[in-house]
Amino acid sequence: MSADQPDRTPLARSFFDRPSRLVAPELLGRILVCTLPEGAVELRLTEVEAYEGPDDPASHAYRGRTPRNAVMFGDPGHVYVYFTYGMHYCMNLVTGPGRDASAVLLRAGEVVSGVELAQSRRSNSRRSADLASGPARLTLALGVDRSRDGADACAPSGSPFRVLAGSPPPPERIAAGPRTGIAQAMDRPLRFWLRDDPTVSPYRRHTPRTRS
DNA sequence: AACCGGATCGTCT
DNA sequence: GACGATCCGGTTG
Secondary structure, three states: OOOOOOEEEEOOHHHHOOOHHHHHHHHOOOEEEEEEOOEEEEEEEEEEEEEOHHHOOOOOOOOOOOOOOHHHHOOOOEEEEEEEOOOEEEEEEEEOOOOOOEEEEEEEEEEEEOHHHHHHHOOOOOOHHHOOEOHHHHHHHHOOOHHHOOOEOOOOOOOOEEEEEEOOOOHHHEEEEOOOOOOOOOOOOOEEEEOOOOOOOOOOOOOOOOOO
């Protein structure tokens, strides 16, 4: 492969069949393709978070299997989509080992193809770097909602999703820190991002909510 | 750059 | 019935 032509090889399912804390940093720089009837959008992943299944108090799998999180308990390489805050969708890739209920939340990326389509789904965005700079912005730019829950990102065909090898960054560009917006397990550095990348979402500390 | 409130509802207790 | 793996637009420093 040439320098200006990134590797288009799909990632094998075995890539995902490992602990999420190992898969997560290795997803940085890789390409997520989402092909829907309106067209395709390609994303270069720049920020992710690992969730470690039933042993992780911040994971949706922490309290066991429910109708919502059932996909997390299935095979690695599938997509887990959930709805939150009454209006947003967030997207994960299920990892292993085995049916471990672990996953990687996709938090941000750079739209490298299908910019116009992504823009049309994100009418308010000003900078193009903000098209997918946040987990809910990312799903909006891709056109992902709950109907995509369970889709196989490793299937040769029949799925809107595919993860390509892309161009892995040099290790020194990968940064790690506590996950965003959660109150539990702050001591685990399971958020990974590309240092100095303009598409990485700003870190937000968890803030308890009050009501009237 | 940091902080605030409002929007809005599926999911689990 | 309470809360959230959030975003946006506004205000303040």
